[in-house]
Amino acid sequence: MENSKTSFHTLLAGLLAGVLLCCATGAHATAPRIAPQLFGEERKSDVVAYQLFSMASAKAGDEMIAELVRSAFSAGGENPVVDMLPSRQLARYALFNGDAAALVGLLSDVHEKERKQYRVVTFYLVGSDDRQEPVVLACRKQNSRADNLCKAFEQGLRQLIKKGQYRQIVDKQMGTGKVPADILEWLKPHNPGWK
Amino acid sequence: MKILGWMFGLWFALQAMPVAADEFQTVRPETVGLSSVRLDRLGDLLDAQVEQKKMAGAVVLVARHGKIAYFKTVGVADTGKPMRQDTLFRVCSMTKPVVTLAVLQLYEQGKLLLSDPVAKYIPEFSHPKVIEMLPEGADPAFRLVPAKRDITIKDLLTHTAGMPYSFASEWYPKDRLLRQMHDLYEEAGISSGMYETEGTIGDMVKRLARLPIASQPGEAFIYGMAADVSGYLVEVVSGQKLDDYIAEHIFKPLKMNDSYFFVPPEKQDRMSVVWKSDWQGSLEKVAPGPHREGDYVYSPTFQTAGPKTFLSGGVGMVTTPYDYFRFAQMLLNKGELDGVRLVSRKTVELMTTNQIGKLYETTLHDEGWKFGLGLGIQADREHNVDAGDVGTFEWAGLYSTRFSVDPKEEKITIFMSQTHPFNHHFELWDKLLVLSTSSISD
Numbered sequence: 001m002e003n004s005k006t007s008f009h010t011l012l013a014g015l016l017a018g019v020l021l022c023c024a025t026g027a028h029a030t031a032p033r034i035a036p037q038l039f040g041e042e043r044k045s046d047v048v049a050y051q052l053f054s055m056a057s058a059k060a061g062d063e064m065i066a067e068l069v070r071s072a073f074s075a076g077g078e079n080p081v082v083d084m085l086p087s088r089q090l091a092r093y094a095l096f097n098g099d100a101a102a103l104v105g106l107l108s109d110v111h112e113k114e115r116k117q118y119r120v121v122t123f124y125l126v127g128s129d130d131r132q133e134p135v136v137l138a139c140r141k142q143n144s145r146a147d148n149l150c151k152a153f154e155q156g157l158r159q160l161i162k163k164g165q166y167r168q169i170v171d172k173q174m175g176t177g178k179v180p181a182d183i184l185e186w187l188k189p190h191n192p193g194w195k
Numbered sequence: 196m197k198i199l200g201w202m203f204g205l206w207f208a209l210q211a212m213p214v215a216a217d218e219f220q221t222v223r224p225e226t227v228g229l230s231s232v233r234l235d236r237l238g239d240l241l242d243a244q245v246e247q248k249k250m251a252g253a254v255v256l257v258a259r260h261g262k263i264a265y266f267k268t269v270g271v272a273d274t275g276k277p278m279r280q281d282t283l284f285r286v287c288s289m290t291k292p293v294v295t296l297a298v299l300q301l302y303e304q305g306k307l308l309l310s311d312p313v314a315k316y317i318p319e320f321s322h323p324k325v326i327e328m329l330p331e332g333a334d335p336a337f338r339l340v341p342a343k344r345d346i347t348i349k350d351l352l353t354h355t356a357g358m359p360y361s362f363a364s365e366w367y368p369k370d371r372l373l374r375q376m377h378d379l380y381e382e383a384g385i386s387s388g389m390y391e392t393e394g395t396i397g398d399m400v401k402r403l404a405r406l407p408i409a410s411q412p413g414e415a416f417i418y419g420m421a422a423d424v425s426g427y428l429v430e431v432v433s434g435q436k437l438d439d440y441i442a443e444h445i446f447k448p449l450k451m452n453d454s455y456f457f458v459p460p461e462k463q464d465r466m467s468v469v470w471k472s473d474w475q476g477s478l479e480k481v482a483p484g485p486h487r488e489g490d491y492v493y494s495p496t497f498q499t500a501g502p503k504t505f506l507s508g509g510v511g512m513v514t515t516p517y518d519y520f521r522f523a524q525m526l527l528n529k530g531e532l533d534g535v536r537l538v539s540r541k542t543v544e545l546m547t548t549n550q551i552g553k554l555y556e557t558t559l560h561d562e563g564w565k566f567g568l569g570l571g572i573q574a575d576r577e578h579n580v581d582a583g584d585v586g587t588f589e590w591a592g593l594y595s596t597r598f599s600v601d602p603k604e605e606k607i608t609i610f611m612s613q614t615h616p617f618n619h620h621f622e623l624w625d626k627l628l629v630l631s632t633s634s635i636s637d
Contacts, residue, residue, distance in 0.1 A: 038312075038321065038322050038323075038342065038344070039314045039315060039321055040314045040315075040318055040321030040322065041322075042321070042322040043322065051384075085405060086402040086405050087382040087383045087405075088382055089335070089378065089379060089382060090379070090405075090407075092335070093335055093337075093339065096335070097339075
């Protein structure tokens with residue numbers, strides 16, 4: 001009889017403990033006020049860019065670049081998240097730190113000794129005739145997402161040029177006469193592998 | 196006995212009533228416990244500065260118990276134009292306490308909390324990154340680490356949000372971190388507001404938000420751009436442009452009828468020009484338009500010329516000594532002036548209490564100084580920079596304007612000139628404040 005009573009009390013205590021444990025897992029009211037996570041969504045982007053043109057003509061030139069990039073990706077069947085950062089240094093940092101798969105910028109943004117690690121597609125040229133600098137999409141070779149993006153971009157770019165859309169975009173944003181008659185020949189010297 | 200009781204009650208009630216600010220009238224200093232003879236020393240000091248061509252002109256105002264006891268002008272506002280009591284001055288960073296008050300009015304209405312993440316109202320501030328400098332020679336020169344917590348509205352009001360001024364690299368040329376921040380700000384087109392700037396404050400703040408901050412939120416006092424973010428915050432939360440909000444909710448109720456962000460054409464002839472002084476006797480007018488001196492860009496004309504679209508919560512205000520006296524008197528009255536309450540006593544107490552913990556406010560003062568919300572506060576009288584009493588609160592503007600409020604003595608001291616560079620005036624102001632304090636004779 002004594003043993004039965006003891007066993008019953010033990011069972012009761014165990015049941016009570018189980019009930020209390022279940023309550024504890026739902027105790028949101030006791031959670032700390034300062035949550036570990038930061039407010040809002042963290043920005044994740046596939047491609048980073050920055051304001052390439054001087055402040056004076058920033059709007060038209062950068063809008064042209066943005067439209068060329070969007071249109072080329074779209075023609076190539078991709079729709080990556082492109083983040084326009086306010087600083088060139090930050091955009092380069094994002095690429096080299098692996099925060100972004102690709103960068104839209106100047107060729108000089110990728111150091112010569114590191115260039116082999118990147119697939120680079122030149123899609124515009126800035127500067128004067130005797131000192132032009134390529135505007136590129138630079139993608140990390142070892143990153144499969146980046147590689148796919150670059151291939152899609154390159155295919156899409158060539159389609160834009162072939163269909164005349166490239167010229168339309170440039171003329172609309174920058175006025176006529178900014179690019180030569182044969183755009184493909186203009187960009188070929190900067191894209192080894194283009195036939 | 197009854198009569199005595201009534202008299203005591205009346206006296207007590209009168210002491211408790213907030214003082215009203217008098218309309219440009221001055222009283223004999225002795226009626227408010229100040230010495231005329233000692234106050235005249237302020238004028239002598241300023242006259243000497245003008246005679247020595249260290250500055251072209253200035254205005255000084257000393258008030259006590261709500262009454263202006265000394266209101267002196269010296270020198271000229273412009274060639275052939277004497278300084279006047281109603282001369283208009285670009286007060287630069289003395290804009291910050293005004294914008295702070297605007298934020299706190301919205302706080303009192305329950306429209307925001309000081310503990311709110313800034314990202315709640317300006318989403319571009321979500322998930323900030325903190326810049327850490329790597330050893331010299333590293334490429335890149337920095338790395339970015341996640342912030343430990345959100346930047347809060349309180350961080351903005353206490354300059355612990357890690358946002359220096361771009362030109363801070365000029366003040367501390369050996370500081371690699373400030374140099375790096377300057378470079379990033381230049382790339383991003385971040386304006387201090389001290390010169391003609393295209394675009395709106397919102398455009399700029401959104402770009403600023405995407406840049407890293409210079410310290411973990413709350414961990415360092417880094418004076419600078421936070422007030423411009425506060426200004427944009429006022430716009431977002433109130434739905435009004437900053438100048439409209441402040442005109443309606445601060446300037447008008449306080450009858451600050453000569454205070455603006457952009458000065459109307461009919462009042463521009465009352466503005467003092469900005470003078471460049473080497474403090475050795477060489478004085479010249481600063482020509483209109485932007486001027487670059489190293490990393491520092493400034494202009495005397497951004498409030499009267501140029502696009503006039505950029506409303507800087509950090510440096511944008513133009514006002515007169517009398518108008519700013521009314522603002523200071525409201526603070527001294529714990530939020531009320533002439534029967535009009537702008538904020539509660541409790542909010543002014545929040546503004547004038549240390550909010551930066553163990554950090555020090557050493558931008559304008561030294562280690563004996565703390566910072567409340569928008570205001571530097573004297574925490575002890577043991578250090579080199581003394582403003583007369585523990586609890587004194589004050590701030591300054593880059594064209595050599597200053598104000599100081601001593602709550603214990605119910606005294607306000609205001610000095611305004613338009614002299615560049617700023618660093619020349621420190622000795623003059625410290626002496627002025629000593630003379631102001633020393634004029635107390637009760």
